[in-house]
Amino acid sequence: MIPSADPSPHTAVLIGRFQPWHNGHMALLQAALAQAREVIVVLGSAHQARNPKNPFTWQERAAMVQSALAPAERVRVHCIPVRDHYDEERWVAAVRQGVQALVPAGAAVALVGHFKDHSSSYLQRFPGWTLLSLPRLGAFDGTPLRESYWNFDDAPRSEVLAALAPQVPAPVLDFLQSWMDTPDYDAMREEAAMLRSYHASWASAPYPPVLVTVDAVMLCNGHLLLIERGHAPGKGLWALPGGFVEPRDTLWQACLRELEEETACAVDAAMLAAALQGVRVFDHPDRSLRGRAITHVHVFDLGNRAQLPAVQGGDDAALARWVPLAQVPALETRFFEDHFHVVQSCLEGFCAIRLPV
Template identity: 80%
Template sequence: MAITANPSAPPAIPPPHTAVLIGRFQPWHNGHMALLQAALQQARQVVVVLGSAHQARSPKNPFTWQEREAMVRGTLSPEESARVHCLPVRDYYNEARWVEAVRQGVQALVPHGAGIALFGHFKDSSSSYLQSFPGWPLTSLPRLGAFDATPLRDIYWNAAGAPVADVLAALAPQVPASVLDFLHAWMDRPDYAAMQDEAAMLRDYRQAWACAPYPPVFVTVDALLVCNAHLLLIQRGHAPGKGLWALPGGFVEPRDSLWQSCLRELQEETGCAVEVAALQAAFQGVQVFDHPDRSLRGRTITHVHVFDLGDRAQLPAVQGADDAALARWVPLAQLPTLETQFFEDHFHAIQSCLEGFCTLPA
């Protein structure tokens, strides 16, 4: 007797043309690898979205997107690699803008009308982005092993000063062999020592308030001064972010208002030769940046005070001091070339302020 299909059964869902994996992959580990292999089995091609691209190195994001792409491709055969696209995407500290950037980047790699599906698993609250793409079905896979990049990085920064062989032995069961080779070679670079120092500083920083009844929320101020199509920046003199470009600023003192703290930090870090009355006349407004992940030091809410000093014939004299190793007027047109050298979210904060205050030059 012939067996006929059940007319009431739901139609089978065809496999997607493109599978999308989203993450920071810092570093690429065996859990990521298993997820990618599952996606390759079901889709014609895979787009690996490399988040936190174009940022300065930090203990949380030590590897550039190019290094992470090399990690991914080093684990694939030539045939598999030909089916994988790596898509770098910035952290915009704005979910709607980030989602749109991911959508546009993926769509550019997919034929019109082809099916797209997300591949991933819900690890914790950091996986909530998987719900931000309606229209892209989610293939939610079980967690493939107890792999997590955060403790891997803790092992790698080697706070206990263990022999290199012991560090590599601890990492070996959790990362592909080619990634382990990369991590071993990277330990000989100056960047590794710098990230170790940053990680140690951040551990000490968090330990200082570990006994508080709840995690503190820090309040900071920054000054954004524009003059004659130049922006005043400082180069940080200490960790975290030693050597990176930033807006002049710092923590609010207990007895200072936000305005007083902004003027104090501006003077201490740059010695900017502009009278307070002139700054008051140039003041455009304040923009608040409060993304929970904007700072590795803990929850830090900053208030960027924006000033437009106009088209002065001569830029005000500045000189780095206090926490600033250097103070410098940087042409606005040069800012995009410095994106990977900015501290925390300062590049995006600057962009937002320049867009938000129409009196400033584009």
């Protein structure tokens, strides 16, 4: 095969959360289209439950991207979803796998982006791809855009949309306007206000707090013990039983207390100690919107029993339930924070069980 004389890359890759797609993203995409034949937009934080930082599903974001393009451009732009994983090596591998599935073998790939802050360090994690580092194309930022959208001041809707109009493509503005009439908007706005108040309560601290929590991965007879959260943040989402470590708790005591309070699991401390497989720490800086939260996950395997231990939701849990492991992957988009990935990691690390996702 004769090498192509064309020095431009076959495919340019644009990675982000795009919550929502705004004019800064649009400028980067147009630059990518000018550089390459095809563009792949990697939609991060895919398959997560909605939250104020990630309110839109990957399908909604893909539709935003396509709606902002001319028909001739749409056929050149492909959107792919990628989970966060909260594990950089695993995330990089997932991005590469998704891109390589759409790129001809041996074709040149370029990564398009700009170094905004520490969150841009991923641009250096793809050796073999040409890095097209561009200057910031416009003073656009998703965080203040979302703050405006949540309308904490209860301004007239027309004022909110007028403030957003210069920042997003017209079809995206239409979507945002329509989405304001959905129950999801109301739920995310309420949760955003709760988190804002939560963070304000720490404003007088001499330094940002580090939250210490415990969680339990409890297995029995091919089932996983989950709770449904009864309060914001994450009201109605599935989560592991757990919570904050109290001042006089050890981690073990905190884990036992949270299991009792949230599930009333009919297993005594001695049996739990015998069933403990190990403890794993999850400390990704972005794993919780409440702040820097480091959790210590206790993994228990109660083995095979004739009957699953009785459970009942209490305290912060509206419901406690034993869920068959085969059903857990289907619940991924309804898990709180990073709890799906915590379960996935613990099952692989302690039990040699790999969830099909």
